[in-house]
Amino acid sequence: SxxxxxxxxxxxxxxxxxxxxxxxxxxxxxxxxxxxxxxGYPLVTMIDQVLSNEADPLRGRQLPIMYSSKEYGxxxxxxxxxxxxxxxxxxxxxxxxxxxxxxxxxxxxxxxxxxxxxxxxxxxxxxxxxxxxxxxxxxxxxxxxxxxxxxxxxxxxxxxxxxxxxxxxxxxxxxxxxxxxxxxxxxxxxxxxxxxxxxxxxxxxxxxxxxxxxxxxxxxxxxxxxxxxxxxxxxxxxxxxxxDDGTGTWDDRCRQSMQAEIDAEVEAAFAEASSHGSVKDGHTGRAETMFDDVFVEMPRHLREQRDQVAKLEGR
Ligand SMILES: Cc1ncc(C[n+]2csc(CCOP(=O)(O)OP(=O)(O)O)c2C)c(N)n1
Missing domain, CATH: 3.40.50.970 (Thiamin diphosphate (ThDP)-binding fold, Pyr/PP domains)
Incomplete structure (x- = not known):
């Protein structure tokens, strides 16, 4: 989007x-x-977030390109x-x-x-x-x-x-x-x-x-x-x-083959992320997850609202 x-x-x-x-x-x-x-953060995970699908690690809470990873600093x-x-x-x-x-x-x-x-x-x-x-x-x-x-x-x-x-x-x-x-x-x-x-x-x-x-x-x-x-x-x-001293450590041929390798990697990552769905086909995170990760102990009224959302969505 x-x-x-x-x-x-x-x-x-x-x-x-x-x-x-x-x-x-x-x-x-x-x-x-x-x-x-x-x-080395996984490209698939980045694209999952861009597609806002079920595998989006931030579960739709951020703009698609606003990533977050404590592990990767x-x-x-x-x-x-x-x-x-x-x-x-x-x-x-x-x-x-x-x-x-x-x-x-x-x-x-x-x-x-x-x-x-x-x-x-x-x-x-x-x-x-x-x-x-x-x-x-x-x-x-x-x-x-x-x-x-x-x-x-x-x-x-x-x-x-x-x-x-x-x-x-x-x-x-x-x-x-x-x-x-x-x-x-x-x-x-x-x-x-x-x-x-x-x-x-x-x-x-x-x-x-x-x-x-x-x-x-x-x-x-x-x-x-x-x-x-x-x-x-x-x-x-x-x-x-x-x-390059003429031994072919880096020349136009190396560049072309690396470019082809990278293109293939990006295309494969996109295909894999697309298989997790997208916001367009409704494969987004479950609505009740909006209540997660906010309170150490979720207050009773929010637990009730979360359960109501899950029920409305047939879970
Ligand atoms: C505090 C604040 N004011 C305004 C905006 C709206 N806004 C988003 S991007 C942008 C331009 C930023 O330009 P620059 O800082 O040069 O970064 P660049 O986009 O070129 O990387 C503005 C004004 C915002 N996001 N935050």
Whole structure:
């Protein structure tokens, strides 16, 4: 029913996932599905949620693309943007207070960085030297609003960190190796008690904002071709091809066969998830499950309502 792509910004989340460890926690927006995919979270389960079928792990309580997996270090996505920042900083402060080595990673788009939660989070991150990575994904668009609107008088989004004495850098987000190296550096700083690091990732949203958006009405059709940082997948291919010493470790043939393998994997995952049904054919979670997981001990009146729903549905 609804989907949001990360086309053109895949390198950032995919690379950062490999710089963090099990036990760390990401506080993502809807545009970091790469964190889950590169951590090996099952594609079938992601598609189950997109189809809102009976196997949806969140049982229809979230928007289709708002995943949640504590086990994979992926905090439940909130539709209220910028909340991720204060939650991540609070989580990182708690980790430090416990004497733990786990770090947090906060995610925000450049548009949402104009929210007051962003600035409140930076005050606390700086004051308490919280072990957190503060990611700003500057993909140049906040739906139809260009990035310079949210940036205002600042030269860059990274500049915002300096006012809080937070080390802040701007990184080519379409270079997978740079995304990995910068993430590793920031993670290492957090783990060594050197506090927060702010990273502005420069990239481009190549697709629509969401399936409800039509970018052709507000931006040029050839923007992606003209973007100087290119495409992250193409650039990773070029990095790998440059390492090939003629023995065929990575060339166009390898790329084609890997592409075919991945296409087949996605198609198979889609077929498997579709076999669990979808919201369209009525194979959704049972209505009475809406009462589960809310109270440790469910109050009597809710137990009664749950039983009434089950009865109405013939169970
Ligand atoms: C607090 C809040 N305000 C407004 C919205 C509506 N909204 C959803 S996405 C979006 C644009 C966000 O742009 P940006 O932060 O640049 O992230 P991007 O979508 O480009 O990844 C807006 C305004 C929201 N979800 N939450």
């Amino acid at each position: 609804f989907y949001m792509q990360c086309l053109g910004e895949e390198a950032i989340a995919c690379a950062q996932q490999h710089a963090l460890r099990s036990g760390d926690m990401h506080f993502p927006t809807y545009r970091q599905q790469g964190l889950l995919i590169s951590a 992926f905090f439940s996505i909130s539709g209220n943007l910028a909340t991720q920042y204060i939650q991540a900083v609070g989580w990182a402060m708690a980790s430090a207070l416990r004497g733990g080595s786990e770090i947090a990673s906060a995610w925000i788009g450049e548009g949402a960085s104009a929210e007051s939660d962003f600035h409140a989070a930076l005050v606390f991150a700086s004051t308490y030297q919280a072990p957190v990575i503060l990611n700003i994904v500057n993909n140049h668009w906040a739906i139809s609003t260009p990035e310079d609107f949210a940036r205002g008088a600042s030269a860059t989004f990274a500049d915002r960190g300096y006012g809080f004495s937070i080390p802040s850098i701007r990184v080519d987000g379409n270079d997978y190796l740079a995304a990995y190296a910068a993430s590793q550096w920031a993670a290492e700083r957090a783990r060594s008690n050197l506090g927060p690091t702010l990273i502005e990732w420069v990239t481009l949203r190549r697709g629509a904002h969401s399936t409800s958006d039509d970018p052709s009405v507000y931006r040029p059709a050839d923007e992606a071709e003209r973007f100087p940082l290119g495409d992250p997948v193409e650039r990773l291919h070029q990095h790998l091809a440059a390492l």
